[in-house]
Amino acid sequence: MWLDQADGFAEIFKGYLPYYLLVVFPIFIIISPVNPVAASHEFSVYRMQQYDLHTVPHGCRAASFNLEGRSLSSWSSSRHCVVARIQDISVEQFLEIRSKAGALILVLPKNETMMTSEEIQHMQLLETAMAQQEINIPVYFAQWLPEFEDILKDLQHSFITDEKSATALQAMMKTVSSNGYQISVSATSPQKMDSKPVTIHGKLVGRFGTTQTIVIAAHYDSFAMIPELATGADSNASGAVAILELARIFSRLYSSAAVRGGPTIVFVLTSVGHSLNYFSAKKWLEEQLDSTDTTLLQDVAFAMCLDSISSGPLTMHVSKPPKPGTAAHSVRGRLRSPLTHKKINLADEALAWQHERFSIRRMPAFTLSSLQSHKDPSRITVLDAPSESSLKNLVTNIGTIARALASHIYNLTDEENDEDSLLYDDALGVDELAVKNWYYYLASQSRSPQVVTTSSPNAGVTGALERAMSRYMEMSVSAHAVDKREPEYALYSPTRAMLNIYSVKPAIFELVLTAAIVAYLALVYGALQLFPTFYKHYAGFVANKHKEQ
Numbered sequence: 001m002w003l004d005q006a007d008g009f010a011e012i013f014k015g016y017l018p019y020y021l022l023v024v025f026p027i028f029i030i031i032s033p034v035n036p037v038a039a040s041h042e043f044s045v046y047r048m049q050q051y052d053l054h055t056v057p058h059g060c061r062a063a064s065f066n067l068e069g070r071s072l073s074s075w076s077s078s079r080h081c082v083v084a085r086i087q088d089i090s091v092e093q094f095l096e097i098r099s100k101a102g103a104l105i106l107v108l109p110k111n112e113t114m115m116t117s118e119e120i121q122h123m124q125l126l127e128t129a130m131a132q133q134e135i136n137i138p139v140y141f142a143q144w145l146p147e148f149e150d151i152l153k154d155l156q157h158s159f160i161t162d163e164k165s166a167t168a169l170q171a172m173m174k175t176v177s178s179n180g181y182q183i184s185v186s187a188t189s190p191q192k193m194d195s196k197p198v199t200i201h202g203k204l205v206g207r208f209g210t211t212q213t214i215v216i217a218a219h220y221d222s223f224a225m226i227p228e229l230a231t232g233a234d235s236n237a238s239g240a241v242a243i244l245e246l247a248r249i250f251s252r253l254y255s256s257a258a259v260r261g262g263p264t265i266v267f268v269l270t271s272v273g274h275s276l277n278y279f280s281a282k283k284w285l286e287e288q289l290d291s292t293d294t295t296l297l298q299d300v301a302f303a304m305c306l307d308s309i310s311s312g313p314l315t316m317h318v319s320k321p322p323k324p325g326t327a328a329h330s331v332r333g334r335l336r337s338p339l340t341h342k343k344i345n346l347a348d349e350a351l352a353w354q355h356e357r358f359s360i361r362r363m364p365a366f367t368l369s370s371l372q373s374h375k376d377p378s379r380i381t382v383l384d385a386p387s388e389s390s391l392k393n394l395v396t397n398i399g400t401i402a403r404a405l406a407s408h409i410y411n412l413t414d415e416e417n418d419e420d421s422l423l424y425d426d427a428l429g430v431d432e433l434a435v436k437n438w439y440y441y442l443a444s445q446s447r448s449p450q451v452v453t454t455s456s457p458n459a460g461v462t463g464a465l466e467r468a469m470s471r472y473m474e475m476s477v478s479a480h481a482v483d484k485r486e487p488e489y490a491l492y493s494p495t496r497a498m499l500n501i502y503s504v505k506p507a508i509f510e511l512v513l514t515a516a517i518v519a520y521l522a523l524v525y526g527a528l529q530l531f532p533t534f535y536k537h538y539a540g541f542v543a544n545k546h547k548e549q
Helices: 002-015 017-030 091-100 117-131 146-158 168-177 233-254 279-290 327-335 355-360 388-409 418-427 432-442 460-469 507-548
Strands: 040-047 050-053 056-060 065-070 080-085 103-107 139-142 180-185 198-204 212-219 264-270 299-306 315-318 339-341 365-369 475-479 489-493 496-504
Touching: 040 146, 056 117, 065 103, 065 146, 080 146, 080 180, 091 103, 091 117, 103 180, 139 496, 146 180, 198 233, 198 279, 198 460, 212 233, 212 279, 212 388, 233 264, 233 299, 233 388, 233 418, 233 432, 233 460, 264 279, 264 460, 279 355, 279 475, 299 327, 299 355, 299 388, 315 327, 327 365, 327 388, 355 365, 388 432, 432 460, 460 475
Parallel strands: 065 080, 080 103, 103 139, 212 264, 212 299, 299 365, 315 339
Antiparallel strands: 040 139, 040 496, 050 056, 050 489, 065 180, 180 496, 198 264, 198 475, 315 365
């Protein structure tokens, strides 16, 4: 009887059990507590700036990649995508990654307002270094998220290089036991964008018989290494807001013939600024000066450009110091601001300030700015955000500029009668609420050239500014064409993409796992083949033992 049961039990193992295992194992895998969704992540990321200036390439030239993710301390070849916090990477590390790695992903700070002054300076220095380089690998920026923080921690602790391991076996075992990430971005190849920069301009006509003109200009775009995050509060939302407020103030004065000033005031907002060599201002000046149909700029007393005026007191930047007795010298004396003199160097790739476009056309011109140098890194950073202190500076500086202009136009001094004092106090008062609303509105969205020069002139920021200015004067919008044969600049898309991160094991883990599975299956197969023989011997041993008893 024992032998019969042994034969039947053995037949189960020998005939059907292997097939049962093929069904049971997948069921165990399906009901396992591991969540496969946690092994895959998808993020929206921003591509680094890419543009050409005078056919010289700048910025990131690639878009797609599919590489293994590594940390700053563990990457080693072009097969790796380096993932790091932007505040952790140095300029030297960036230059090495740029030349040897396969891709770079930088995670932006969790809270920019909590950064120390050293961290801000470090990040601005890195942005400046990146702006000066042509980069052949894909570079993307990601907003901070808890999932990204977990991935960064895994990458920092998962991979141990051979140099940091005591033996080769230890390095292999640590590599096998570690978790890795496969990172990919599927984006279209970089393509030139159809850029159509515009200039918004209008004028308040002076008293009859007067032909002298004062030009007040500013660019309203912003530049940063991340086009999608180029919100530029100081550079140059502040200049655009100042143009709007000055237009409102002087439109009230010029609305009455009794107090209308002598010179005509022309207000100009250009859509391309220092990042692309003030292309819009250049084209607008060509239209106004080289055309026989216009008389707008026949007799320019001076051109005053406003750039980054919310970070502190004003400085007057000039290409040629104004001579005594000229209108520009009169305004400088009324502003009481320090003077910085820098000659125009046409050999440079880009001009320093917007007033240089006017100076090249032999017009007296200067730029008012809170910055001491055109190379200040705050002009090209994503950290250029609004604040209560900057808003206060902006209101103060707008008031200062308005008073200096009015005192020049009406030839007023500090020792004036009560009627003139009322002119200062009432007509020149700054609408702080309007300044605040426009300042935060412009600083809340991207105004990169990729955005403001590719949208419709009647839409977005351009349309909003044109409608606001049209409340004070008749406005005109001039569209400028970029020469396709010899373009002065070119912008490229895409500016954002979807990043996919998959949690994976290293390739060596698959080899070790395959060897372990083969060994396990061989062991199981051998056990199943030998089990009937073993069971017969065991049953015979038990039967003989019972007979002896």
